[in-house]
Amino acid sequence: MSQAEGYPGIGRVLVIIPTYDEAENIRLITERVRAAVPSVDILVADDNSPDGTGRIADELAAADDHIFVLHRTGKLGLGAAYVAGFAWAKDKGYDVVVEMDADGSHAPEELAGLLDALRSADVVLGTRYVPGGSVHNWPLHRLVLSRGGNLYIRMALGMPFKDATGGYRAYRMDVLDKIDVGTVASQGYSFQVELAWRAYRHGFRIVEVPITFTERERGDSKMSSNIFREQLLRVTRWGVQARKDTLMGRLGKRPRQGATWP
Ligand SMILES: Nc1nc2c(ncn2[C@@H]2O[C@H](COP(=O)(O)OP(=O)(O)O)[C@@H](O)[C@H]2O)c(=O)[nH]1
Numbered sequence: 001m002s003q004a005e006g007y008p009g010i011g012r013v014l015v016i017i018p019t020y021d022e023a024e025n026i027r028l029i030t031e032r033v034r035a036a037v038p039s040v041d042i043l044v045a046d047d048n049s050p051d052g053t054g055r056i057a058d059e060l061a062a063a064d065d066h067i068f069v070l071h072r073t074g075k076l077g078l079g080a081a082y083v084a085g086f087a088w089a090k091d092k093g094y095d096v097v098v099e100m101d102a103d104g105s106h107a108p109e110e111l112a113g114l115l116d117a118l119r120s121a122d123v124v125l126g127t128r129y130v131p132g133g134s135v136h137n138w139p140l141h142r143l144v145l146s147r148g149g150n151l152y153i154r155m156a157l158g159m160p161f162k163d164a165t166g167g168y169r170a171y172r173m174d175v176l177d178k179i180d181v182g183t184v185a186s187q188g189y190s191f192q193v194e195l196a197w198r199a200y201r202h203g204f205r206i207v208e209v210p211i212t213f214t215e216r217e218r219g220d221s222k223m224s225s226n227i228f229r230e231q232l233l234r235v236t237r238w239g240v241q242a243r244k245d246t247l248m249g250r251l252g253k254r255p256r257q258g259a260t261w262p
């Protein structure tokens with residue numbers, strides 16, 4: 001298969017890996033991705049990490065023409081790094097983008113499974129909480145927060161997904177265009193929820209495939225109580241808005257401009 005054809009039946013794929021202080025992880029994750037699916041390209045979206053992750057990524061990019069680096073000015077958040085990465089992917093004409101953490105939590109060896117599922121879907125969510133999926137080495141409180149958060153999301157938004165907060169996903173590029181991804185303001189887990197929510201409301205075909213999530217062995221998590229609070233507030237707001245929209249529809253009134261969007 002030539003490089004130009006990309007992944008069979010899918011096209012050119014860009015795996016975006018956002019990084020903040022992942023110097024201990026960036027080499028291994030890029031190596032694993034390249035070994036697992038040699039036809040994909042990688043974009044490291046680094047927020048000017050103080051530990052020199054960006055410099056290491058530059059070295060990796062210099063040695064491999066499948067690896068690229070997007071240097072950002074500072075820690076502007078995971079969501080903003082992805083939005084910038086998506087714009088980069090669109091500019092370069094990729095057909096599919098994949099989100100993947102740098103810390104090894106998302107196994108590159110499972111990437112082919114996500115891409116295969118995308119052949120008959122528009123969005124593939126890597127999911128910890130379906131049969132075959134799993135979480136390893138997470139403290140109980142993280143699991144409870146994650147499961148509880150997902151339960152709340154299902155109740156508030158009426159989305160059927162078991163894992164709307166996960167960050168191992170594949171999107172067809174036209175989905176990101178249609179959901180106007182450049183206007184997404186969420187940053188933490190709610191970034192993932194907002195993308196799923198917008199795609200869901202647009203009626204795209206979204207499938208969940210099981211993944212094995214393994215907590216990082218090196219470096220620190222950037223998860224914080226603020227990130228969790230942001231998710232709770234935003235999801236509640238979207239849920240209330242969706243109910244208002246439905247009610248307006250029943251009353252035969254047009255929703256206010258843009259009301260169907262988070
Ligand atoms: N560019 C960028 N990446 C980030 C930021 N915050 C987290 N990340 C990356 O997002 C991924 C997931 O973050 P992590 O701290 O492991 O979150 P956790 O798995 O929920 O504990 C990792 O690759 C991080 O380096 C940020 O502000 N900017």
Ligand SMILES: [Mg+2]
Nearest residue numbers: 101103105216
């Ligand atoms: Mg992590």
